[in-house]
Amino acid sequence: MIPAVTVExxxxxxxxxxxxxxxxxxxxxxxxxxxxVLAEPVVAQMNYPPFRRxxxxxxxxxxxxxxxxxxxxxxxxxxxxFQGTLAKGQGIAIMTGAMIPDTAxxxxxxxxxxxxxxxxxxxxxxxxxxxxxxxEGEDVQAGEVLAATGTRLAPGHMALLASQxxxxxxxxxxxxxxxxxxxxxxxxxxxxxQAGQIYNSNRYLFQGALESLEVEVAVVAHLSDALDxxxxxxxxxxxLLDANGPIDMIISTGGVSVGDFDTMPQLYEQLGAxxxxxxxxxxxxxxxxxxxxxRDGHITWCMGLSGNPTAALNQFYILVAPIxxxxxxxxxxxxxxxxxxxxxxxxRKHPCDRYYQGSLQYEEGKCWxxxxxxxxxxxxxxxxxxxxxxxVAKNSDVMKQGNLVEVxxxxx
Numbered sequence: 001m002i003p004a005v006t007v008e009x010x011x012x013x014x015x016x017x018x019x020x021x022x023x024x025x026x027x028x029x030x031x032x033x034x035x036x037v038l039a040e041p042v043v044a045q046m047n048y049p050p051f052r053r054x055x056x057x058x059x060x061x062x063x064x065x066x067x068x069x070x071x072x073x074x075x076x077x078x079x080x081x082f083q084g085t086l087a088k089g090q091g092i093a094i095m096t097g098a099m100i101p102d103t104a105x106x107x108x109x110x111x112x113x114x115x116x117x118x119x120x121x122x123x124x125x126x127x128x129x130x131x132x133x134x135x136e137g138e139d140v141q142a143g144e145v146l147a148a149t150g151t152r153l154a155p156g157h158m159a160l161l162a163s164q165x166x167x168x169x170x171x172x173x174x175x176x177x178x179x180x181x182x183x184x185x186x187x188x189x190x191x192x193x194q195a196g197q198i199y200n201s202n203r204y205l206f207q208g209a210l211e212s213l214e215v216e217v218a219v220v221a222h223l224s225d226a227l228d229x230x231x232x233x234x235x236x237x238x239x240l241l242d243a244n245g246p247i248d249m250i251i252s253t254g255g256v257s258v259g260d261f262d263t264m265p266q267l268y269e270q271l272g273a274x275x276x277x278x279x280x281x282x283x284x285x286x287x288x289x290x291x292x293x294x295r296d297g298h299i300t301w302c303m304g305l306s307g308n309p310t311a312a313l314n315q316f317y318i319l320v321a322p323i324x325x326x327x328x329x330x331x332x333x334x335x336x337x338x339x340x341x342x343x344x345x346x347x348r349k350h351p352c353d354r355y356y357q358g359s360l361q362y363e364e365g366k367c368w369x370x371x372x373x374x375x376x377x378x379x380x381x382x383x384x385x386x387x388x389x390x391x392v393a394k395n396s397d398v399m400k401q402g403n404l405v406e407v408x409x410x411x412x
């Protein structure tokens with residue numbers, strides 16, 4: 001029997017193939033690039049603002065010391081231009097964002113003007129030459145890198161790229177996943193359950209978790225765990241791989257323990273997977289499988305999770321999500337651990353590392369983590385409110401309420 005490995009050891013084994021892995025790239029439209037990761041930098045093609053703009057509503061004038069009365073000869077709004085020349089003592093009414101005429105160098109805000117008549121105003125207060133004008137290129141210079149390779153594009157990035165007229169960007173291809181659920185007792189929500197059966201909640205748990213990570217779920221399938229189904233299951237998965245490739249990761253739930261019907265490790269090995277680990281030093285979630293298929297220059301990670309929802313969710317965020325995040329950015333990615341205050345003491349000593357799921361609350365400017373002690377590996381209710389997990393090292397002392405702890409977030 002292959003000995004159990006630590007979570008840290010399992011992660012090292014899973015990350016090792018990255019040195020030989022190249023995730024493909026694709027061009028996507030600007031409107032579809034939200035959440036995607038840049039595979040090459042985006043460089044500014046022009047200055048921004050592309051011309052001198054008014055920062056305020058008011059009048060644009062050619063500054064002259066001592067002049068404080070102006071004749072208004074025109075009005076322009078954003079998108080309009082003034083083609084004439086401003087003489088001494090003349091100004092044009094201008095709106096925020098409008099282009100500053102070549103012969104103007106100062107904007108006087110509307111609030112500082114006193115109307116004399118329909119065409120004349122007086123300035124109440126001091127004028128500073130050059131005030132309230134946004135200069136060409138003040139924000140962005142042509143040739144400047146707007147977003148570097150590896151940037152996950154947020155709405156702000158999309159706005160920045162749009163300001164340059166960018167229409168498409170080169171991003172890393174989304175990791176593509178084959179999701180498998182197992183078990184003869186498991187039926188789809190569209191079917192009626194019979195005695196001894198349960199609905200397939202794991203399908204929806206992990207399909208949702210994968211989609212939140214910007215991962216493409218290429219196909220979802222269900223496998224029987226009957227003893228005589230191993231060969232047919234293997235053929236079914238091979239057909240799915242051929243029909244839906246390239247697949248970067250196969251994720252399965254169930255069938256990885258030591259029971260008579262736990263045949264997923266054998267299935268993965270028949271598919272050509274090199275076994276990395278068969279059991280983890282963690283609770284809940286010890287029963288697990290990790291492996292890699294390397295074929296024709298492509299790598300497919302094989303992640304066999306527990307069939308129990310709580311245990312499987314722990315395994316997913318501790319082991320699967322870090323690999324998928326790294327795949328999506330083309331390089332090793334950081335795992336989102338944050339510091340929180342423990343909302344309730346944990347005084348249960350365990351011979352293995354134990355992971356408690358729980359919820360977050362913000363109180364008096366501090367983030368508190370409340371572990372869910374009622375969770376069980378086969379339970380389903382507690383995961384509906386789980387927002388992260390905390391690790392309790394094996395044989396550790398009491399973790400007291402108020403202690404600062406590291407929490408692995410389930411959200412990205």
